[in-house]
Each structure stands twice: as C-alpha cells, then as structure tokens.
Amino acid sequence: GQQLNQSPQSMFIQEGEDVSMNCTSSSIFNTWLWYKQDPGEGPVLLIALYKAGELTSNGRLTAQFGITRKDSFLNISASIPSDVGIYFCAGQGRINTGTASKLTFGTGTRLQVTL
Amino acid sequence: NAGVTQTPKFRVLKTGQSMTLLCAQDMNHEYMYWYRQDPGMGLRLIHYSVGEGTTAKGEVPDGYNVSRLKKQNFLLGLESAAPSQTSVYFCASSYSYQPQHFGDGTRLSIL
Numbered sequence: 001g002q003q004l005n006q007s008p009q010s011m012f013i014q015e016g017e018d019v020s021m022n023c024t025s026s027s028i029f030n031t032w033l034w035y036k037q038d039p040g041e042g043p044v045l046l047i048a049l050y051k052a053g054e055l056t057s058n059g060r061l062t063a064q065f066g067i068t069r070k071d072s073f074l075n076i077s078a079s080i081p082s083d084v085g086i087y088f089c090a091g092q093g094r095i096n097t098g099t100a101s102k103l104t105f106g107t108g109t110r111l112q113v114t115l
Numbered sequence: 116n117a118g119v120t121q122t123p124k125f126r127v128l129k130t131g132q133s134m135t136l137l138c139a140q141d142m143n144h145e146y147m148y149w150y151r152q153d154p155g156m157g158l159r160l161i162h163y164s165v166g167e168g169t170t171a172k173g174e175v176p177d178g179y180n181v182s183r184l185k186k187q188n189f190l191l192g193l194e195s196a197a198p199s200q201t202s203v204y205f206c207a208s209s210y211s212y213q214p215q216h217f218g219d220g221t222r223l224s225i226l
Contacts, residue, residue, distance in 0.1 A: 004157065033213055042119070042205050042217025043158070088157060092213065102174055103213065105157025 006089055006106035014114050019076040021109045023089030031092040032065050032072040033103070038085045046087075047074070079113050086110050118142065121206050121218035128196045128225045136191040136221050138206030144216070146209045147189040148173075149181060151202040152220070158205065164189055196225045 005024050013019055023032070031050055035043035047058050049065035049072060056063055062075045072089055086108040093102070119140045128134055138147065145166050150158040160173030162181040170181045178200060180192045189208075193200060204221045207214035 031213065041219050042207070044217070045213070045215050048213060090157070102160060105159070107155060107157050 004089060004091060004104050004106035006087075006109050008109060009107070010110040010112070012112045012114060013079055015079060015081060017079050019079055019083070019111060020073065021075075021087060021111075022071060022073045023091070023106050024071045025091055025104075026070070027091075027093070028069040029091035029093060029104075030069070032063070033090040033092070034061075034063050034072070034074050035088045035090065036085050037088065037108070043088060076111075079111075081113050081115065084111060084113050119206055119208055119216050119218040121204075121221050123221060124219070125222045126224070128193075128223065130196060130198060130225060132196050132225075133192070133194050134196065135193075136204055136206075136223075138189045138191070138208075138218060139187055140189075140206075140208040140216070141187065142208060142216065143186070144208035144210055145186070146211060146214070147183065148207040148209075148214050149179070149189065149191045150205045150207065150214075151175065152205060153202050161191065161204075198225050201225045 033048050034046045037043045047056050047063040052069050053067050054065040060077045064073045088108045089106040090103050122137045148163045149161040152158050159175050161179050164170045164183040167186040182190045201224050205217050207217045209215035
C-alpha cells in the first residue's frame, strides 16, 4: 500500500528559529494536508493543498504541494514554545463520487522548542 | 462550542468483552470518520460515513462495526475485544472527504 515518509522524525530547535519538514510518497496524491497534534488531544487541520506547485500560508506556517505530486513541505517561521507538538502530513488520491479515497497519514514529526 | 465530543475518554476491557464508543458533533457535518492511532504509526481509517444512515469500510475495518442512525452521532462498536485493538481512537467530522475536526480521543486498553 501507499506509504508516507516524514522527515525528520523529531527535532529540537530554539525559539525564534525557522523549521522545515517534509513528506514524501511512493504514489501520486491529489491532495496534501498538514495537521498538528498536541499531547492528549486530537489532530488539528493546519493547511490543505489541492494543486501541484501550490504554496499556502496560515500565519507563520507555509506549506507547498510538490511539483511531482509525490511530496509536500511545511515551514514554520520564527518558532515559539506553543509550536511544540507532532506534525502529520496526509495525502489523498483521486476522490470518486460516493466513495472516500483513503487519506494516508505520515508517522509524524515531533517538534520540541527550547527557550 | 463543543465541536466533536468522544465518550468515554478512557476504558479498560478484558479480552472478549464488547463496548461502544460514541462520537457526537454539533457542526451539522455530513462526513464522519473513525481512526485509530498506534505508537509510531500514522492514523488509520477504520470506518467512515458520508451521511445519516450510510457507512463504509476504511483501511482497517476488521473487528469493528459502526452505525450512523442520526446525523450528529457516529458509533464505533467492538463486538469481541482483542489485545490488538488496544489503541487511541479518534473520531472526526467535516464537510468533505478531508477530516477537519477531531475529537480528543478515547484511550482503550484491552487486557
């Protein structure tokens, strides 16, 4: 089946630094999503991307849909302590009428921010 | 401003017991989902629903059943719990095929 590789698995950064993470797939996707999960809570949708090459921002977060449609990138600028959490990418193939194309989740990037 | 509410939050079962997890959303969403999250793995879709009275299998449906009798509720049932079903279960809802709002999860341990 489809697999998503997220990199890095974890990272420690200092407050104020910029963060970059990526997600690569063995298959082409039509939609890329990025979620953040805080401890003890459910994931929160951060950004959705629907077109190859698309670049979308949400505050300090910027995500890109790779040109090959097999990868996506998430950048966080000027990190702050509340950015701590696990970031998941998710890819989705073509949606057929009446059925949901399976959303494949990556294994996550754990971000820790030090003061 | 409840969003997606899951009950219970924690549960311990013995092998072979049955139970039902309840998910309720107050956003009038058509789409609802049940996922499981295991250590070191991404979320995996168990079952989903695209509207009241409809359900469909996801990636890992074996051992689970679901019902969507009311638009706002999506129930996940374990008929005969097995240790392999120890996991954190998340419900989600949305207006589309991309889950947007998640509950805080149900932590289920099966001994």
